[in-house]
Amino acid sequence: MNAVSVEITRPFPRTWVEFVDPADEQQVLRCDLTWLTSSYRCIFGAGCRGIDASRPDDGCCVLGAHFSEPADEQRVAGHVARLTPETWQNHELGKDSWVIDDPDAEPEEDDEDALPGRKTRIHDGVCIFQNPPGFPGGTGCALHGLAxxxxxxxxxTKPDVCWQLPIRRSYRHMEHADGTPWLEITIGEYTREGWGPGGADLDWYCTSNPEAHRGGDPLYLTSRDELVELMGPLAYQELCRLAEIHLTRGAMPHPAGGKP
Incomplete structure (x- = not known):
């Protein structure tokens, strides 16, 4: 491999924008324009070095995928049923045992429906859905290939955490001065810190690395499907309007790549 680019230092100045959700006046979207107008691209199979240096071909898939809720697992199960030996190398091994309980994980305190510790199975050091280089059905996630x-x-087709990365959505319950409740929804960069204590130990990470900031169109356009799913179509339209204004001003580009 070529020399590794120097990962930028965090934190750094960012531009944020807030607006009321056009679909729900009790929700406010808080969006990181520095990230969403960046030139970031997923470079899996095109320069990605992987979060584990010993497995550079496996990207960020070495840990398996934790399911966000029962519906997440059930949705994925429907697509797993359509995989075949031609599209998934581990089909025979994993077709009936691709999800496991993780006793080390704990459910979210504010999510009674969460499945504590439910995640995709790890096989040979990587998510069981990961097809290796050279597999005739295609390298990488079998569920991505199915789509x-x-x-x-x-x-x-993919677990929520997989298709959302490296965009992160978080919630915060708030109150106005008069006691009226409202929900803050933050849409931002899934930084190393988002991985928890282990984030600092990742051997390589894409969002803060110039190697992954060489795209053409800005992220809010190339990740349209993901953002519409995360924030709703009306909120996405408003984000696009505000992002265009931000780009014309040329303010606060992402330091890993600058303006697209």
């Missing part, structure tokens, strides 16, 4: 084969978006 491409069927002409649908990967957000339909």
């Amino acid at each position: 491409l084969e069927e002409g649908i978006s990967p957000i339909e």
